[in-house]
Amino acid sequence: MKQLLIISGKGGTGKTTVAGAFIKLLQARAYADCDVDAPNLHLIVNHSGKAEKKEYHGLPKAHIAANLCIKCGLCEQNCRFDAIHHGQSFYIDDYACEGCGVCQYVCPASAISLREKTAGELMLYKNNSVFSTAQLKMGNGTSGMLVSEVKKQMKDAAAKDVTIAIIDGSPGIGCPVIASLSGVDLALIVTEPSISGISDLIRMIKTARQLGTAIAVCINKYDTNLKNTNTIEKYCSDNKIAFVGKIPYDKNAITAINDGKSIVDVDCPAANAIKKVFNNTLIIKEL
Amino acid sequence: MASKKIAILSGKGGTGKTLISVNLAAAEGNSYYVDCDVEEPNGHLFFKPQIIKKKNIFVKIPNINNTLCNGCRDCVNFCKFNALAYGKQVIVFEEVCHSCGGCMLVCPTQAITEKDKLIGVIEEGISGKVNTITGIMNTGEVSGVPIIKELLSIIKNAIGLIFIDCPPGSACVVMESVKDADYCILVTEPSVFGAHNLDMVYQLVSLFGKKCGVVLNKCEAGYNPSEDFCTKNNIEILAKIPFDKNLCSLNSNGKVAVRENYVNKDLFYSLLNKVKENIK
Amino acid sequence: MRVAIPINQRDIKSEVYPSFGRAPYYLMYETNDRTSIFLDNTAALSAGGAGIKAAQLLLDNDVKVIIAPRYGENAAKVLADANVVVYKNIVGSAEDNIKAYENKELNVLADIHSGHHSNGK
Numbered sequence: 001m002k003q004l005l006i007i008s009g010k011g012g013t014g015k016t017t018v019a020g021a022f023i024k025l026l027q028a029r030a031y032a033d034c035d036v037d038a039p040n041l042h043l044i045v046n047h048s049g050k051a052e053k054k055e056y057h058g059l060p061k062a063h064i065a066a067n068l069c070i071k072c073g074l075c076e077q078n079c080r081f082d083a084i085h086h087g088q089s090f091y092i093d094d095y096a097c098e099g100c101g102v103c104q105y106v107c108p109a110s111a112i113s114l115r116e117k118t119a120g121e122l123m124l125y126k127n128n129s130v131f132s133t134a135q136l137k138m139g140n141g142t143s144g145m146l147v148s149e150v151k152k153q154m155k156d157a158a159a160k161d162v163t164i165a166i167i168d169g170s171p172g173i174g175c176p177v178i179a180s181l182s183g184v185d186l187a188l189i190v191t192e193p194s195i196s197g198i199s200d201l202i203r204m205i206k207t208a209r210q211l212g213t214a215i216a217v218c219i220n221k222y223d224t225n226l227k228n229t230n231t232i233e234k235y236c237s238d239n240k241i242a243f244v245g246k247i248p249y250d251k252n253a254i255t256a257i258n259d260g261k262s263i264v265d266v267d268c269p270a271a272n273a274i275k276k277v278f279n280n281t282l283i284i285k286e287l
Numbered sequence: 288m289a290s291k292k293i294a295i296l297s298g299k300g301g302t303g304k305t306l307i308s309v310n311l312a313a314a315e316g317n318s319y320y321v322d323c324d325v326e327e328p329n330g331h332l333f334f335k336p337q338i339i340k341k342k343n344i345f346v347k348i349p350n351i352n353n354t355l356c357n358g359c360r361d362c363v364n365f366c367k368f369n370a371l372a373y374g375k376q377v378i379v380f381e382e383v384c385h386s387c388g389g390c391m392l393v394c395p396t397q398a399i400t401e402k403d404k405l406i407g408v409i410e411e412g413i414s415g416k417v418n419t420i421t422g423i424m425n426t427g428e429v430s431g432v433p434i435i436k437e438l439l440s441i442i443k444n445a446i447g448l449i450f451i452d453c454p455p456g457s458a459c460v461v462m463e464s465v466k467d468a469d470y471c472i473l474v475t476e477p478s479v480f481g482a483h484n485l486d487m488v489y490q491l492v493s494l495f496g497k498k499c500g501v502v503l504n505k506c507e508a509g510y511n512p513s514e515d516f517c518t519k520n521n522i523e524i525l526a527k528i529p530f531d532k533n534l535c536s537l538n539s540n541g542k543v544a545v546r547e548n549y550v551n552k553d554l555f556y557s558l559l560n561k562v563k564e565n566i567k
Numbered sequence: 568m569r570v571a572i573p574i575n576q577r578d579i580k581s582e583v584y585p586s587f588g589r590a591p592y593y594l595m596y597e598t599n600d601r602t603s604i605f606l607d608n609t610a611a612l613s614a615g616g617a618g619i620k621a622a623q624l625l626l627d628n629d630v631k632v633i634i635a636p637r638y639g640e641n642a643a644k645v646l647a648d649a650n651v652v653v654y655k656n657i658v659g660s661a662e663d664n665i666k667a668y669e670n671k672e673l674n675v676l677a678d679i680h681s682g683h684h685s686n687g688k
Contacts, residue, residue, distance in 0.1 A: 012476075038487060138457040140459060171301075171327070172327050174429055207427060257478050257479055380619055472625075
């Protein structure tokens with residue numbers, strides 16, 4: 001099963017809209033939402049029936065037993081993450097705690113233990129197709145691990161004869177994006193023709209190249225700035241990056257999404273352009 | 288005006304955090320613009336600041352002295368992140384290391400010291416009357432939290448209005464950026480995606496007990512699910528910015544709208560006044 | 568000499584597992600007396616660094632040879648340091664792969680990928 005990841009670098013360029021369109025056009029039978037921090041794919045793809053849910057724990061977090069604590073403060077002194085504070089008693093800031101175990105090690109009273117904490121929830125919808133998604137509980141570590149779980153869940157549940165799986169990624173270039181990128185066959189970067197979009201695109205390409213992932217680029221809302229669109233196309237051609245097409249700004253995109261539909265369900269300029277991008281992407285050798 | 292920190296966040300990416308933060312800072316004049324979106328910082332593309340100071344940001348990574356190491360493997364066994372392994376000697380996996388310092392503490396022969404690993408840079412600059420402070424994480428690094436912590440430490444005692452441009456989402460990097468804020472501006476767009484993510488980020492600021500208001504950006508005629516969310520939850524709508532090709536064009540060319548001949552500049556000045564009323 | 572293979576179920580006829588670091592079990596085959604035991608992979612539940620921990624687990628269990636479909640650069644570093652040789656598996660069960668190994672039909676695994684980098688938090 002080949003995996004096609006849709007990412008962007010900059011937020012709001014249209015990853016989920018494009019991912020939703022590709023899922024419809026491919027009649028994909030395996031897809032996943034790896035934007036575990038702010039998942040949106042479920043709002044526009046079919047997922048009937050109840051989801052199998054699984055709690056996600058991440059790393060265990062420190063816990064101080066007040067009755068054993070002798071208030072020596074060694075834990076707070078040694079914590080590198082500013083996760084231990086004290087008022088009347090010493091306590092752990094769960095959001096800052098990274099579960100390193102240093103406080104447990106230095107505590108002379110054995111008052112500190114590491115406990116599992118729910119950091120999110122995985123969801124799997126299985127009928128004719130497999131849809132894997134998750135929601136990270138707010139404030140938790142931007143999690144590469146949960147992203148890996150979402151991908152694994154999809155791979156394990158997908159039917160043996162599925163040829164291509166579509167994965168909706170997250171913005172940025174940090175841990176969750178790195179986890180999304182590893183092991184995929186092709187990453188399609190959806191960018192927009194703004195100065196910010198170009199800056200983020202270049203950082204995204206650098207990140208993907210550091211991981212050795214094959215990449216392709218498409219431009220969304222291209223007609224909002226033709227000069228920048230040309231800049232991006234030239235950059236791709238100069239750097240031998242596959243350029244698979246451009247999509248015009250189209251108000252129909254928002255209407256379709258707000259109606260819970262994919263843009264390719266509507267007959268409009270953006271839909272036609274996305275179909276071309278889709279066809280161009282499928283012929284790339286890695287898929 | 289006494290020192291006040293205003294965080295601009297969104298949940299969903301691409302709703303206009305940087306547009307708002309940059310223009311508010313420019314409208315105020317003598318102010319600070321802090322870019323905490325260290326993975327994809329964009330404010331500096333608009334301000335094009337004259338850089339006055341650069342500071343490298345490091346995290347600590349274990350350094351093994353093999354002559355002192357007796358192969359006990361206490362460090363390998365201690366590490367919760369599996370950043371250490373033992374083949375014929377201790378191997379350190381830098382990108383998995385969380386810099387907790389634990390291995391150094393447990394080593395019985397003091398064979399572990401620490402060395403610095405560069406993860407990014409902070410650039411301080413000036414653009415007109417705006418002091419810009421930008422965090423830039425190196426590509427390939429996994430977390431920008433240490434850079435954000437340093438950014439906030441730099442502005443701790445700054446005077447005047449400080450606008451903090453936050454990363455998208457609601458994970459720990461956002462929490463870190465919002466920690467010291469006196470007020471939060473939540474920026475959203477009129478799509479179900481926008482409304483859905485607005486809900487998340489509203490929960491986050493509520494959890495921290497932060498006062499907040501919403502800016503509805505890219506507004507068009509018709510149903511606005513984000514506006515609906517605000518009405519249902521009694522959240523103050525600070526401004527409604529219509530979708531405007533001119534603004535879009537200025538923005539995509541990296542221009543600061545309030546510094547150009549933009550017809551609707553007033554929108555930003557009114558927003559600034561509304562925010563000031565809320566933080567008195 | 569001990570040979571390890573990542574597997575799906577505690578059975579020598581089990582299929583080879585597609586991942587090295589997160590396989591639920593390892594078959595530990597002793598070439599000297601042709602016996603097998605099964606090892607639970609405690610690294611599979613790691614937030615991050617599963618490949619590193621899995622490699623360490625096998626080293627600590629005196630494994631000298633591994634037969635696997637792929638492994639990441641971090642696991643590779645650990646194994647290389649201890650001179651463990653990794654071969655690419657053939658399609659089939661763990662048992663099929665042991666036979667192929669003993670008949671010297673397997674190739675050394677050259678395809679090291681850049682890792683899955685879950686970097687748990």
